[in-house]
Amino acid sequence: MPATAQQNVRVPVEQGGRTIQLSAQLFRPAQPTGPVPAVALFHGCGGPGQNTARMAGLLAFWGYAALVVDSFSARGLKDVCGRNWPTQAAAEARAGDIDAALAWLAQQPGIDARRLAYMGYSYGGGVALLRALSGNPDNRSPPVARAVVLVYPDCALADPLGQRLTVRQPTLLAMGALDDWTPVSQCRALLERVVRGQELVETKVYPGAHHSFDALGLPVRYLDGVGNRSKPGGCCGAHYGAHEPAWKQFVVDVRAFLDKALKL
Known part of the structure; x- marks a missing residue:
């Protein structure tokens, strides 16, 4: 894979009447031929x-700019995977990071502000799901993003959004069939509540894969102390670890999805 240009940047986000500067890394294609589409990435509960x-490196290799946003460091957080899984309020507050990242990307030279997407993993996927289904905070303008990728997302975070949901942009859900942390069943139940935009949703479920199937080199293990919203009382325990066949197919699926949504 050719080397990509990386840059440490700060993304300002308003929270509680003050501005927080989120740390982020911007990856750019090595040899762009003009303004490029961009994808903002949002991590899971471990940062x-x-x-x-x-x-992000793959995205840059494919011709996209990629912004990896750190939602935790500026807030004094490191890992929120413990027994106290992130609250609904914390997730809703973090959704503002997506708006801030997209606004920041739209202002950068060499990035096409008309072709933006965002991608969330696990807890970050649940946050991305909240933003995708609720739209912009003012509910008056269409979403800035042209596409959304949700990677083993915490679909339970969307429970408070009601029984009649609208999908506004092409959305890819990528999940492991054996995931017992953010199980496929929760996302399927969520999709049953979509009354508009169902045709915009693409779902990929990878056989034999657990949560974090993209954690290459990490054998599947059981974490007995982690919060788990899919269990009674939200506690505790889940499997996570790599599944290389799922990862390889995931890469193919993400590239095809983004090329269709952002490059055509």
């Missing part, structure tokens, strides 16, 4: 990791 950096 940015090798999976988000790996995906």
